[in-house]
Amino acid sequence: MAELVIEGLTKRFGGVTAVDDVSLHVADGEFVTLLGPSGCGKSTTLAAVAGLDRADGGRITVGDRVYFDAARGIYLPPEARSCGLVFQSYALWPHMTVFDNVVFPLTLRKVSAADRRRRVMEVLELVEMAPYAARYPHELSGGQQQRVALARTLVYHPAILLLDEPLSNLDAKLRDRARAWLAELRTRLHLTTIYVTHDQIEALSLSDRIVVMNGGRIAQIGTPQDIYERPADPFVADFIGTTNFLPARVAGASAGRAQLELDDGQRLEVVAARPAEVGSRVTIAFRPEQMHVAPPGPADAAGSVLNTRVTSRSYVGGNWQVGLDLAGAVLRLETRQPPPEDVLRLWLPHAGGILFRGVADAAA
Amino acid sequence: MRTSVAEAPPTPSAFPREIPIQYGTAILVLVLVVAPLLPVLLQSLLDGALYEDSYTFTLGNFAKLARTDGFGQVLINSVVLAGLTTLVAQGIGTLAAILFGRTDLPLARLMGELFLWPLYLSALVLSFGWYAVYGPAGYFTQIWDSLLGEAPWTLYSLGGMAVIAGVSQAPLAYIYCLSSATITDPSLEEAARVSGSGTFRTLWRITLPLMKPAIAYSAVLNFTVGLELLSIPLIFGDPAGITVLTTFLFNNGISSPRPDHGLVATAAALMLVVVCFLVWLQGRMLGNTRRFITLGGKASRPRPFRLGVLRWPLFILAALYILAAVIAPLAVLVLRAFTSFLSPMIPLGEVLTLANFVTIFDYPVYARSVWNSLIVSIVGGALATALVGLIAVIVHRSEFRFRGALSYLALFPRAVPGVVAGIGFFYAFALVPGLGSLRNSIWILVIAFTMRFIPAGIGAVAPMLLQVSHDLDRAARVQGADWWTTSRSIMLPLMRPALVGCFTILFISFFKEYATAIFLFAPGSEVIGTTLLQLWVQGEVGLVAALATIQVAVIALCIAAVRGIFGVKLHG
Ligand SMILES: Nc1ncnc2c1ncn2[C@@H]1O[C@H](COP(=O)(O)OP(=O)(O)O)[C@@H](O)[C@H]1O
Ligand SMILES: [Mg+2]
Numbered sequence: 001m002a003e004l005v006i007e008g009l010t011k012r013f014g015g016v017t018a019v020d021d022v023s024l025h026v027a028d029g030e031f032v033t034l035l036g037p038s039g040c041g042k043s044t045t046l047a048a049v050a051g052l053d054r055a056d057g058g059r060i061t062v063g064d065r066v067y068f069d070a071a072r073g074i075y076l077p078p079e080a081r082s083c084g085l086v087f088q089s090y091a092l093w094p095h096m097t098v099f100d101n102v103v104f105p106l107t108l109r110k111v112s113a114a115d116r117r118r119r120v121m122e123v124l125e126l127v128e129m130a131p132y133a134a135r136y137p138h139e140l141s142g143g144q145q146q147r148v149a150l151a152r153t154l155v156y157h158p159a160i161l162l163l164d165e166p167l168s169n170l171d172a173k174l175r176d177r178a179r180a181w182l183a184e185l186r187t188r189l190h191l192t193t194i195y196v197t198h199d200q201i202e203a204l205s206l207s208d209r210i211v212v213m214n215g216g217r218i219a220q221i222g223t224p225q226d227i228y229e230r231p232a233d234p235f236v237a238d239f240i241g242t243t244n245f246l247p248a249r250v251a252g253a254s255a256g257r258a259q260l261e262l263d264d265g266q267r268l269e270v271v272a273a274r275p276a277e278v279g280s281r282v283t284i285a286f287r288p289e290q291m292h293v294a295p296p297g298p299a300d301a302a303g304s305v306l307n308t309r310v311t312s313r314s315y316v317g318g319n320w321q322v323g324l325d326l327a328g329a330v331l332r333l334e335t336r337q338p339p340p341e342d343v344l345r346l347w348l349p350h351a352g353g354i355l356f357r358g359v360a361d362a363a364a
Numbered sequence: 365m366r367t368s369v370a371e372a373p374p375t376p377s378a379f380p381r382e383i384p385i386q387y388g389t390a391i392l393v394l395v396l397v398v399a400p401l402l403p404v405l406l407q408s409l410l411d412g413a414l415y416e417d418s419y420t421f422t423l424g425n426f427a428k429l430a431r432t433d434g435f436g437q438v439l440i441n442s443v444v445l446a447g448l449t450t451l452v453a454q455g456i457g458t459l460a461a462i463l464f465g466r467t468d469l470p471l472a473r474l475m476g477e478l479f480l481w482p483l484y485l486s487a488l489v490l491s492f493g494w495y496a497v498y499g500p501a502g503y504f505t506q507i508w509d510s511l512l513g514e515a516p517w518t519l520y521s522l523g524g525m526a527v528i529a530g531v532s533q534a535p536l537a538y539i540y541c542l543s544s545a546t547i548t549d550p551s552l553e554e555a556a557r558v559s560g561s562g563t564f565r566t567l568w569r570i571t572l573p574l575m576k577p578a579i580a581y582s583a584v585l586n587f588t589v590g591l592e593l594l595s596i597p598l599i600f601g602d603p604a605g606i607t608v609l610t611t612f613l614f615n616n617g618i619s620s621p622r623p624d625h626g627l628v629a630t631a632a633a634l635m636l637v638v639v640c641f642l643v644w645l646q647g648r649m650l651g652n653t654r655r656f657i658t659l660g661g662k663a664s665r666p667r668p669f670r671l672g673v674l675r676w677p678l679f680i681l682a683a684l685y686i687l688a689a690v691i692a693p694l695a696v697l698v699l700r701a702f703t704s705f706l707s708p709m710i711p712l713g714e715v716l717t718l719a720n721f722v723t724i725f726d727y728p729v730y731a732r733s734v735w736n737s738l739i740v741s742i743v744g745g746a747l748a749t750a751l752v753g754l755i756a757v758i759v760h761r762s763e764f765r766f767r768g769a770l771s772y773l774a775l776f777p778r779a780v781p782g783v784v785a786g787i788g789f790f791y792a793f794a795l796v797p798g799l800g801s802l803r804n805s806i807w808i809l810v811i812a813f814t815m816r817f818i819p820a821g822i823g824a825v826a827p828m829l830l831q832v833s834h835d836l837d838r839a840a841r842v843q844g845a846d847w848w849t850t851s852r853s854i855m856l857p858l859m860r861p862a863l864v865g866c867f868t869i870l871f872i873s874f875f876k877e878y879a880t881a882i883f884l885f886a887p888g889s890e891v892i893g894t895t896l897l898q899l900w901v902q903g904e905v906g907l908v909a910a911l912a913t914i915q916v917a918v919i920a921l922c923i924a925a926v927r928g929i930f931g932v933k934l935h936g
Contacts, residue, residue, distance in 0.1 A: 050842050078841040079374070085842045091835035095857045104853070105843040108374045156843065 084158030400788025407629035446590030452530025457537025493693025786883030
């Protein structure tokens, strides 16, 4: 059983710093997801843990074994690390059957022939692939290949499990099923796992904790709930869910509340955890599900009502998607009723919006 | 499974195996490449012979070479021959690429195939073929003479030699032009055609300019091959008193009873420097050319140009070329092998015989050269393929510290002309004590040929290796396989088709190689190429034809087998 500690990990490719001073502590049996847009350094981090790339700086330990320590010049080659890595491409060996693929790591470990057979069949049962043992990889569907790739890493009981976008090559329907299956498997296995994805749904539904990465750095570490409800910055907020950003100025502040004035003079009130300085520029973010069309009449006690201009409206099976212009900011809203064609009265809650200092670039 | 206790990784071997394997391979390649070069360069700077006890360093050899009578003419001849050869090869190759690759010429595919044949044959065999058809007593020459009076051409001239060499090298230009962007990416032309440009206008204004980088690159390549050419100047140049660098080296280094080693080595060094420069130039041009060449090509064949009324006239012209330049020399050579005397004046039935082949297999020297060639090509080709596979895996799939240097080193023999390699290995084996037994065996040929053709082998293996996803070997490493196990169990099986292609190319190259061999063979270690030249000198035209026929037949069989069984493409 092993906990994984990454300290100050840095990896450069020429002039590009792909991973920049990343530190992360994954507890024994914990399932941590690296989440971020393509090119943010997730795979590079994983490769450094597995030993496929030699990092330029930092330290990686698993349990009491030092995998890598730049300062002491320690670098274990991948074959000495006992990591299980499932590749985005699955990397099944095309010239071997499913059985031969899965038995390979056991043969390397000089497991007796009888034990090998038993263990391979056991793990193929676990991933529900036992009937396909004699097939070649190209005779399997994407979802089946992914299970075999997982079986091939589970069969030798790795100290930690690393999964690089294992679902990204599946089509949408299959992906939902595979995700549910993975979630179920993970509670059974209880392995220390790093899971890499750019899909926030996968991250939110599978993880104990999420590490959001941006440009090689860690933007935020937290539980799925933390990340979703209290994003640390506009980047995280934007990435974790479709979010609407409103630039504004603080017009007034009182105990735990702030009055914001938009560029066109309209005002709204929000609950602010941190006191905001009157006169400063801020950004307030709302999720689509937090906003709705205001009923006729004055605003209720829980929210503000603002006039917005409808810029686009399209019917998408049961719902309307509406594009709104509010003081120059672009908002997206979903509603069941057909929206008006020109002016829409928008209800925004006092609580639940997230207030950031400054003007968010993600809102641009 | 449920309470999975992490399992220790497989116990590593006490000593990392990759270290001896990788360093061993690198040192082997280093020795192979340096062995022939060092003695040549050293000898060019010494006043005495390398094997003598005392000598001093000097630059005198260079001055002496410059003063050698006629050496200026030798240089001029070399450049003129290589230049004319390039001109012929580029002209024919480019035209063929457009005609066979881009137009609705009838039977374009078949003719494209036939056009490539000279690539598989040695220039030596091709020369004999041309001699048999267009030589002074050649089949076609006799027909011409009897109908129209004395034939106005001669092969015993720079122009004549350039035509033969150009025909044998035109496939190189053809292949590069075929893979250039304009042939594989029709959208460029289609844009021009849509805007109302006619067929020939489009060809001239769009297709040809877009092929320029491919033409330029293959031109430098052909110029280099033209400089290194030995057989054609030896057969047609020497009798006419036309000497080029290669024949100068051959005559002064081998045929001469008291060779002037300093002079030979200096000329060889000079040639080495020039070819190095040309190969460097090729490398630079290829870098610039890459963006014009689409590798692999598209699945869809572009819509061919309509030739209109010129379709059949051009077809007849192309067919005549194939007939005259490829089929006739081969056919007459084979015919000559099966006859005691060949002339259009004598009915074929009266002269048909198997005597030439009987003689070849009756005389141990001749028969031996066939078996030696086969052994050198099969065993040597297999050994060289193993070495090439190892080099490719180390260069492309390992963390070996000097893999960049190894890659450079392994490709360096491209810049070493066969003649220079022959002289160099000759010196090397004479100098190092204890190699005497090796020197008189076919293994010296295996060693020299291997060095010569490592780059060709790598060219066959590397592209395929680059297509194999890195994830496949990385997966094995993560699971606990060290580099060597990964290379053996994962990479080797995946590389099998590439290695088959590599072996075929090396087999053919070894089988037809003669330029290196004539400096190195000894009684007992003759190969087909060296015996061919000896028989030629003795005037045994029938035996030459028979032996050449055997060479052609073996190569054709090999190509057919590999194509049929493995479906491996050998070029392009
Ligand atoms: N082998 C490499 N050579 C050069 N740059 C690389 C290499 N691998 C990754 N990079 C760069 O490092 C950055 C991070 O890549 P990666 O870790 O693959 O991102 P992710 O997996 O998050 O999509 C990218 O900018 C990528 O271009
Ligand atoms: Mg990635």
